[in-house]
Amino acid sequence: MKAAVIVFPGSNCDRDVAVALEASMGAKPLMIWHRDTELPPLDLIVVPGGFSYGDYLRSGAMAAHSPVMREVKARAEQGAFVLGICNGFQILTEAGLLPGVLMRNAGLKFVCRDVCLRVEATNSAFTKGYAPGQVIRAPVAHHDGNWFTDPDTHKRVEDEGQVAFRYCDEGGSLSPQSNPNGSLANIAGVFNERRNVLGLMPHPERLADAMLGGTDGKPMFDGLVEALS
Amino acid sequence: MSEITPEVVAAHGLTMDEWAHAVELLGRQPNRTELGIFSVMWSEHCSYKSSKKWLKTLPTTAPWVICGPGENAGVIDIGDGQAIIFKMESHNHPSFIEPYQGAATGVGGILRDVFTMGARPIANMNALRFGSPDHPKTRHLVSGVVAGIGGYGNCVGVPTIGGETNFHASYNGNILVNAMTVGLAPTDRIFYSAAVGIGNPVVYVGSKTGRDGIHGATMASAEFSEDSEEKRPTVQVGDPFTEKLLIEACLELMATDAIVAIQDMGAAGLTSSSFEMASKGETGIEMDLDAVPCREPGMTPYEIMLSESQERMLMVLKPGREDLARSIFEKWELDFAIVGHLTNSGRMVLTKSGTVVADLPIAPLAAASPEYDRPWVSPARQPVVPAEQVPETDPATALRALLACPDLASRRWIWEQYDHMVMGDTMIRPGGDASMVRIHGTKKALAVTTDCTPRYCLADPMEGGRQAVAEAYRNITATGALPLAVTDNLNFGNPQKPEIMGQIVEAIQGMGEACRALDFPVVSGNVSLYNETNGQPILPTPAIGAVGLLADATLAVTVPFKAEGEAILLLGETTGWLGQSLYLRELHGREEGAPPPVDLAAERRIGDFVRAQIGKRRLTACHDLSDGGLLVAAAEMAMASGVGARLDSQSGIAPHAWAFGEDQARYLVTLPAAQAEALLAEAKTAAIPCARIGTTGGTVLTLDGKVLASVAEMKSLNEAWLPGYMSKAAAH
Numbered sequence: 001m002k003a004a005v006i007v008f009p010g011s012n013c014d015r016d017v018a019v020a021l022e023a024s025m026g027a028k029p030l031m032i033w034h035r036d037t038e039l040p041p042l043d044l045i046v047v048p049g050g051f052s053y054g055d056y057l058r059s060g061a062m063a064a065h066s067p068v069m070r071e072v073k074a075r076a077e078q079g080a081f082v083l084g085i086c087n088g089f090q091i092l093t094e095a096g097l098l099p100g101v102l103m104r105n106a107g108l109k110f111v112c113r114d115v116c117l118r119v120e121a122t123n124s125a126f127t128k129g130y131a132p133g134q135v136i137r138a139p140v141a142h143h144d145g146n147w148f149t150d151p152d153t154h155k156r157v158e159d160e161g162q163v164a165f166r167y168c169d170e171g172g173s174l175s176p177q178s179n180p181n182g183s184l185a186n187i188a189g190v191f192n193e194r195r196n197v198l199g200l201m202p203h204p205e206r207l208a209d210a211m212l213g214g215t216d217g218k219p220m221f222d223g224l225v226e227a228l229s
Numbered sequence: 230m231s232e233i234t235p236e237v238v239a240a241h242g243l244t245m246d247e248w249a250h251a252v253e254l255l256g257r258q259p260n261r262t263e264l265g266i267f268s269v270m271w272s273e274h275c276s277y278k279s280s281k282k283w284l285k286t287l288p289t290t291a292p293w294v295i296c297g298p299g300e301n302a303g304v305i306d307i308g309d310g311q312a313i314i315f316k317m318e319s320h321n322h323p324s325f326i327e328p329y330q331g332a333a334t335g336v337g338g339i340l341r342d343v344f345t346m347g348a349r350p351i352a353n354m355n356a357l358r359f360g361s362p363d364h365p366k367t368r369h370l371v372s373g374v375v376a377g378i379g380g381y382g383n384c385v386g387v388p389t390i391g392g393e394t395n396f397h398a399s400y401n402g403n404i405l406v407n408a409m410t411v412g413l414a415p416t417d418r419i420f421y422s423a424a425v426g427i428g429n430p431v432v433y434v435g436s437k438t439g440r441d442g443i444h445g446a447t448m449a450s451a452e453f454s455e456d457s458e459e460k461r462p463t464v465q466v467g468d469p470f471t472e473k474l475l476i477e478a479c480l481e482l483m484a485t486d487a488i489v490a491i492q493d494m495g496a497a498g499l500t501s502s503s504f505e506m507a508s509k510g511e512t513g514i515e516m517d518l519d520a521v522p523c524r525e526p527g528m529t530p531y532e533i534m535l536s537e538s539q540e541r542m543l544m545v546l547k548p549g550r551e552d553l554a555r556s557i558f559e560k561w562e563l564d565f566a567i568v569g570h571l572t573n574s575g576r577m578v579l580t581k582s583g584t585v586v587a588d589l590p591i592a593p594l595a596a597a598s599p600e601y602d603r604p605w606v607s608p609a610r611q612p613v614v615p616a617e618q619v620p621e622t623d624p625a626t627a628l629r630a631l632l633a634c635p636d637l638a639s640r641r642w643i644w645e646q647y648d649h650m651v652m653g654d655t656m657i658r659p660g661g662d663a664s665m666v667r668i669h670g671t672k673k674a675l676a677v678t679t680d681c682t683p684r685y686c687l688a689d690p691m692e693g694g695r696q697a698v699a700e701a702y703r704n705i706t707a708t709g710a711l712p713l714a715v716t717d718n719l720n721f722g723n724p725q726k727p728e729i730m731g732q733i734v735e736a737i738q739g740m741g742e743a744c745r746a747l748d749f750p751v752v753s754g755n756v757s758l759y760n761e762t763n764g765q766p767i768l769p770t771p772a773i774g775a776v777g778l779l780a781d782a783t784l785a786v787t788v789p790f791k792a793e794g795e796a797i798l799l800l801g802e803t804t805g806w807l808g809q810s811l812y813l814r815e816l817h818g819r820e821e822g823a824p825p826p827v828d829l830a831a832e833r834r835i836g837d838f839v840r841a842q843i844g845k846r847r848l849t850a851c852h853d854l855s856d857g858g859l860l861v862a863a864a865e866m867a868m869a870s871g872v873g874a875r876l877d878s879q880s881g882i883a884p885h886a887w888a889f890g891e892d893q894a895r896y897l898v899t900l901p902a903a904q905a906e907a908l909l910a911e912a913k914t915a916a917i918p919c920a921r922i923g924t925t926g927g928t929v930l931t932l933d934g935k936v937l938a939s940v941a942e943m944k945s946l947n948e949a950w951l952p953g954y955m956s957k958a959a960a961h
Contacts, residue, residue, distance in 0.1 A: 009477070009561065010470050012386020016653035049651075051384045054470030110379050112648045141383070141648040206650050211667060211782060213656075 001228040003029040003044040006072065006088075008063055013049030013203065017085060020205035021046070024221035037067045043228040044081045045072055047088030049141070049203060059102060059144045060090030069095050081125055081228060082197045086142055089189070089199030098190055098199045099157055100149035105142070106182025112141040114214075115180050117188055117202060118168040121161050124195040125227035129219030135172045136216035138202035140180050145201040147183040147190070157190060164189040164198055233264060241268035247599065254593050262530045262579070262587045267594065269497035269535060270504055273758050276598040279724040280756045283737045287751045288744050293713060294752055300421055301342040301492065302412075303752025305714045307778050311668065312416045313675060314348040317356070317409035317718040317774040319757035323464045324406040328373025333381040333467040335408045337539050340385065341493035344476050345542060347420040347483050348412025351652060352666050353382050355392040355408045356679040356718065356772040360401030362635050362954055367396070370404050371643075372955065377467075378408070379646040384469035385476065388655050389647035391664035393679050396635040402762025407718040407755075409774040411677055413668060420483060422492040424510035424545045424571055429489055431503070431514055431569040432551070434558050435475050435541035438499070439524035441465045442537025471540040471563070478561040479542065487550035494541040500534045502543040504577060508595030510545075516569035518581040530579060530586040545571060605730035611688045614808040614822030616886035622816045624860065624888050625937040628930075631857050631889070632864060632943055634815045638950035660869070661788040662704040662853050663777070674782035676710035678775050682856070683768035685824035688809050690732045690769055694739025695827040697773045699893055702747050703853035705777035706836040707896060709784045709843035712777040715744060717754040722766025724758050732769040733758075740771060746829035747836075749775070784843055789870035791849040793926035796905035797874060799859065801835050801895030802918045805886025811857050812889035824891075831894040838917050839896055847900055847908060854895040860888040860932070862897050863923070867930055868944045875931045876923035888932070899925060 003021055007014045014031065021029045029046070032039060039045075052063035063069060069091065076082045076097055084092035092098045105111055114137050119130040130136065149157070157163060165188040169178040174186045181201070189200025204217030238248045241264055251259055251267045259267060269275055277284065289297035295312055296304035302316035320335025340350050355378055360367045382389045387410070424431070442465035482488060490510065492502045499521070507514045518533050528536075546554055551567060558565035572578075577594075579587040622630075631637055644659035656674055657665035663676040680700040686693025698715065705712040717740065722729040744751055760767045779785055807813050808822025842848050850870075854862045860876075867873055878887050900908060905921050912919030929939045938946075 010384070010473055012384075012473070012651055013653075016651070019653055050386060051470060051473070054384070054468075056470070109376070110383055110646045110648070112383075112650065113645050139650050141650060143383075203650070206653060209653075211656060212650075212653065213658075 001025060001043045001225050002041060003046065004032045004039065004042050005029050005046045005048055006032050006034065006068055008034045008050065008052040010052050010054055011048050011050035013085065013205065017046050017048045017205040020208040020217065020221050023208065024218065024225045032068060034066055034068050037071055039071050039075065042075065042080055044083065044224055045075060047082065047084040047091050049086030049088060052087055052091060060087060060094040063091045064094035073097060076197050079196055081224065083126065084199040085203055085205065086201055089201055090144060092197060092199045097197050098192055099153050100147050100190060102144045103146040103148050104144050105146050110143040111180050112139065113180065114139050115202060116168050116170055116178060117165040118172050120163045120166055124191060124198065125224050126198045126220055127164055127223065128227060129223030133172060135168060135170065137207060137214055138204055138217055139206045140202050142201055145181040145183065147187045149184065154184060160193055162191045162193065163187055164191055165200055233258060233261065241265065242272060243268050247271055254590060262534060263589055265531045265535050266500050266587065266589060269500055270594040271598055274496050275501050277756055278599045278601050279603050279758060280719065280733060281600045282602055283734055286737065287741045289750050289752060291748060291750045294750055295416065295419065297752045298754060301345050303714060303716060304346065304419055305752060306416060307673065309671065310416050312414050312419060313411060313776055314343050314346050314414055315409065315411040315716055315776055316342050316753035317407050317716045317772065318342065318755040319718055319720060320406045320408065321404065321720065321757050321760060324374055325404050327464040328370045329377040330464050330466050332374040332377030332406050334465045334539050335406050336378055336381040337467045337469065337472050338495045339408045339410045340387065340472060341495065343410040343412040344479055345420065345491050345493040346414065347418050348414035349480060350387045350410050350412045352411040352677055353387050353389040353409065354677055354679050354774060356681065357392065357394045358400045358405035358770060359396050360404065361398040362396050364401045368955060374406055375643050375646050381467055381469045383648040385473045386651050388649045388651050390649050390655055390666060390677060391659040394640055394643060395683060397683065397768055399768045402765065403760045403767050405720050405767065405770055407772050409679060409716065411675065411776060418483060420488055420491050422490050422506050422509055424490045424506035424512050426489055426545065427512065427571050427573050429545050429548060429571045430551055430567045431516060431571065432544045432546055432554065433521060433541065433566045433568045434544065435563055436468065436471050436538055437522040437524040437564055438533055438536045439538045440528065440532055440536060443532055443535045465537050465539050467539050474561040474563055475540055475542065478558050478563055482554055482557050485553060487546050487554050489545040489547055491542060491544045494543060496537065498535060498537050499543065504591055504595045506543065506545065507577065507591045513572035513574035513576045513591060514569055515572050515578045518579055520566050520568040522564040522566050530581050603724055603730045604727045605734050606727045607735065608690060608728055608731050611821060611823050614813065616805045616807050616883045619807045619813055619885065620817060621885040624884065624932055627812060627816050627889060628860050628864060628937050629946055630815055631811055631861055633946040633950050634811065635950065636811060637857050637861060639948045640951065641948060642951040642955060656782060656785055657708060657787055662707040665708055665785055667782050672782055674779040674785060676705045676708045676777040676779060678704040679772060680704060681770055681772040683770045684809050684820060686736055686769040686771060688822065688824045690735035691739035692824050692827060693769065694736035694771055695743040695829065696824065696893060697771055698740050698743035698747065698749060699827050699829065699832045700853065700855055701773045701775035702749060702832060702836060705775055706839050707851045707853045708779065709786050709840060710777035710779040711840060712747065712749050712775060714750050714752045714776060716774040717751055718772040719754065719756045720760055720767060720770040720772065721758055722761045729766055736769055736771045743827065743829055747833055784846065786843050786848050786851045788852045788866055789850060790866050790872040790874065790899055790925045793872060794902055795849060795899045795925045796902045796921055797923040797925060798898050798905065798908060798919055799895065799922045800839065800898060800912065800917060800919050803882060803887060803890065803892050803895065805882040805890040806892045807886050807890050810889055810891045812885065825893050827893045835894050835917055838912065838915050842908065847904065848898045850899040852897045854897060855891065858889040858891050864930055864943050866897065867940045868947055871940055872925050873927040873929045873940050874923050874925045878933055879920060879922065
């Protein structure tokens, strides 16, 4: 698998996801600077967490129009796999690669904690390492993670099975209490229709090492390596 | 140039003696720009003129200390060619005026102190003190400070891994925001601030200089209003995105051989950075203020020199490396300007539009600045409060009240607003004793803590100073890490009052004694004085930040109980000391008595014993005993795990004193029951008091067979207070 991580000047989870990828791939991913517009052949492109260009405007809004994102969009259309985590998810929605928007958290505060996620679809390279309905633990750390869309789009996303993860309690039930940011229908992550693009607010790369208290994020990276190698 | 009257001098915070000294130094009257420079360089904040004499008594060396106080931050060796660089610094007054930006720029400033020395910041901490929860401003201040710390740290991508928070009415008009940064650097690439090499270029990088934070803006002098200057806010505004760029650009340049010296522009901005660099290098600087990147046209030399705009650095480069450096800062889209060069004159010569606007000798404004031996009196000691003079409250009632009191309630509401996991190395998250980060790519881990018990310090500054250091030592020990070094943030009232000066002197003496006894040198620090409002001083608050090293990260031990049926052992001597305890204050409304004495030899002996046991993987959980005493510590271990415990009290001590006394040098530990006898025997051999006081298990906490509370109930009491308090609409 040939993988790359996009590095915006304000990215700050680029190293974290590179570490997790390396642990699964056995090789370091390429790190692509935001001004680079010519990408080598790639199977997987990761848009990492952070604050891309400061995000003083709507999160991800400027990054979505950066030169490197034009190239990422083109690659996604050609079938390359694209994973957006946290700020990466915000950028992918702003770029139109994924449905919906990420609004300010319902609680209005930044929230950093472990949450439970229910795996809603395993028919993708991103989620094939999990069992359907499996409950996994992953940290969130965001101010703008409140996923929202119009009723028609929401219906289509649900009907097409584009929901990848939902916030849930430890038993897998959905409730407002288990939703850290007010996301519509507890949605934590969504695919595009082709399932080669995934965006999610939680950080699987932060629990992919037993020394950090859990490995529930690792099957995502292992699954990608298996599917794309 | 307008005349400098005694009023103008006083408005700049200089005494008439200091003014006369300045005139004598120059052989003429300083002009307005020079007066501004004198005033900030001789300010308490920059010169440490009241505390210097006493700070010199602190132990600052050890074989593992690479650089002690005097540079931007302290540096210690953690082996394998790696160094830890760390410091704590206050941003108290700005945070009270504008909590979000005050706290945010406090974080920004301490980050710069650390990365300016070549370290990548790997963890942030903070020590916060707010007024009484009943005070009308407290909620607003908590909300703003926490959001500001998070807003800055989260964006720069450095995890905020822990800290401490107290509430007390003495901080009603003067909160404390002390921020600490810990960074990692290769030992062969540490950068210092001594400007050397006559002719070398002096370079300004980072953000542009604006009119924010100008010291003079605090004055309402007639001369300034005549200039019809728009009044600017005196609190600086932070830009964490630019700070992130600055970190990356500086570290990229530091990987080359271009830098001779580097210093961040913190308090007193361009003035203190340039003076300190030249003073340390024993050189002079000629600087052209026209070359300084400014946010707006028409800024005066006074404004440029005194601006505290954030995210700026000053460097001295090797000749010929300017283009290399410029290309790196251009890549990160930051300003880069050659603003001057080093001379051998020992003077700071500033020009603007071709005219000399200031010409000052460097040494007397920096290294040789005034030092005072202020008069002090030893604060009156409070009498010991014997346990029999304290009423006994039913332990279940008392425990419930303590777990929900403002000083012991869970801080989750605070630290969930901080990204405490970014960088992917956080092993022990906030909420325990010390927090811990792995040293990236190694087997090592670093424990970090901040500690101080201000009510002890008021009752007895010497004992309080000892206790702050001892508690930091215990918190680090409880994770298994070896305590290595300390940074201090000394927050006190007005040093011109002898009783306040007495607090400063004795707290430093107590700290120094503890640091010596525990091999725990002070390598950096900051002093914040004049923390008073309407003549009411804060509690003396010498906050200690400390780091410790765990050579094998897999050994780390945490607070939660790990399994049912494990033995719970109490290490250390319990006398039932209730003076200054939270029990006495929260249950009986008495904030009085002598604080618990600190036996430093016992701290060390027991600390060494605990670490040795953790090193042999004998302990499954470990928690230091502090605020609230034994039952609170046991409850915290239960709440963190969801596992209950059955406890049995020890005879010979009044039950309430045993349960809630705050004797020092104690730990609660757990281990498999079958191994308890062996540990008790080893402790006996080592002459360490050790007793088995219970067994883990179940869903409730019991004492002598009686249920105190269920774990779920304790958790809900402990977790409810802060979010409940913060969600109430301000009642005033």
